[in-house]
Amino acid sequence: MRFDVPEIEATPADAWWSEAVVYQIYPRSFADSNADGIGDLQGIIERLDYLAQLGVDVLWLSPVYPSPHDDNGYDISDYQDIDPLFGTLADFDRLLAAVHERGMKLVMDLVVNHTSDEHPWFTASRDEGPQGSKRDWYIWRPAREGMEPGTPGAEPNNWGSFFSGPTWTYDEKSGEYYLHLFSRKQPDLNWENPTVRQAVHAMMRWWLDRGVDGFRMDVVNLISKTPGLPDGIVHEGALHGDGSPHYICGPRIHEYLAEMHREVFEDHPRRLLTVGEMPGVTVEEAKLFTDPSRRELDMVFQFEHVGLDQGPGGKFDVRPLKLTDLKASLGRWQTGLGETGWNSLYWNNHDQPRAVSRFGDDSPAYRDRSAKLLATVLHLHRGTPYVYQGEELAMANTRFTSIDDFRDIESLNYHREQTAHGVDEEQVLAGLRHRSRDNARTPMQWDTSQHAGFTAGTPWIAVNPDHTRTNAKAQLADPDSVFHYYRRLIALRHTEPALTHGDFQMLHPDHEQLYAFTRHDAASGTELLVLANFGPADLTVDLPDGWEHSETLIANVPATTPLSAPHTLRPWEARVHRRNA
Structure with a gap:
């Protein structure tokens, strides 16, 4: 079984983001400058040199607009201002200028499937x-x-x-x-109304005129609904009907996005970045959304790989992940968008639990090594990698002891509904501990102080107690840290053409512990081999012909012997080799 991406220039010449790495900031939890326990824009400004040292190219801000914060800012009450919790428009302008001074770009979160009910x-x-x-x-x-x-x-x-x-x-x-597809305080906009669309376009142009460099578009493939809003199928054990076939990639979605591109982006003097978050999107639909000739979006966030460890009961019904399923999924997306379109690459974000706890091994023995492995595998795929704040430190899921520890509306509502219907509370909490969005929202771990250097006040959600082990101050001082490994990977994105332009071939797709693939760039004649041992035991692997004694480009553990056939990978070892084809 092979996944082959044809050797083709599938991105336009001005697609600067094909060689970029994006860093997502969840402002509420990043850095608090005024001791109120909530992160703010000034806190971000004070930490920009840290991000510049990491080497990322783009900062994506989760919402900082005025909001009642029923869903932590994804319920917007004013699209053209800054919430006082985070600062002012003047603070935002200073942040934007400081980002640009450091050679980075800034992307705003665009939430226009719904507003706040206080808008x-x-x-x-x-x-x-x-x-x-x-x-x-x-x-x-x-x-x-x-x-x-x-x-x-x-x-x-x-x-x-x-x-x-x-x-x-x-x-x-x-x-x-x-x-309201989400909270009752998040009513859905009616995109069938052209006046609504015009108002959204005008707001987007207002931010672009201010100098922002693009938008990450929240659940944007839900904006078109099936006329008549028919009932959904009620699946076994479900309390409500599944309406998703009637709003995921609805009948006018391509029309709406093409119109948005035409009205907002097409004649703009700067090349901007547009990425659409699209739950339930298929490879076939994503090819249409990201085909440059169709002028809709540059890339999409798809959810297929982050649903592989979910049972029939949904995201809180936790099941073990099979590596073969992960390889099949990511390989299918590499193939599907190989000739036309572009992938976004991510393990976690503000809506997903921490990657090292989910896909790696967050035990003390293998936490850092497995975090480096996950980074290696992700960044060596074809697409634009996204790093979520703290991922570059191997931040992990936290310890929730009771429902009182949670803050997220999704988690609180799920607990309330399930326990009201007689589900054992400990069973509900077990799912929340693994999958709650609050795992990603604990404060950034800057140092070993009481609140991890995030705030001098009381944080809005508790700091992970493991910040005394895992924090930015310690990792900046350690050249072998996860931070510095990410820095080296990000530098590779900027210097190695095979990562941007090369084809992709999956190796050993049926192996339950080995993730291996090659990248080949015909123009430079460079070929890369990626080997990753997803497990806590040694693994002996066969190599493709001709890779013995090839150059080690990057590895998460020191090499003790040259690459040989067969070769033994140590637990959670990842290595990348390069040769001239």
């Missing part, structure tokens, strides 16, 4: 009633025919929310329900 657009839509000028800016529907409005089962359809419960909330004043 003036929604308050007008709700308070002015069915005849109001902004009623059609959101998705309102009457109760099911023959049902009493506001009673159980009277919702316009049976869809379940991503955050538990139905996707509809009843508004007594106007006598109708509004749609």
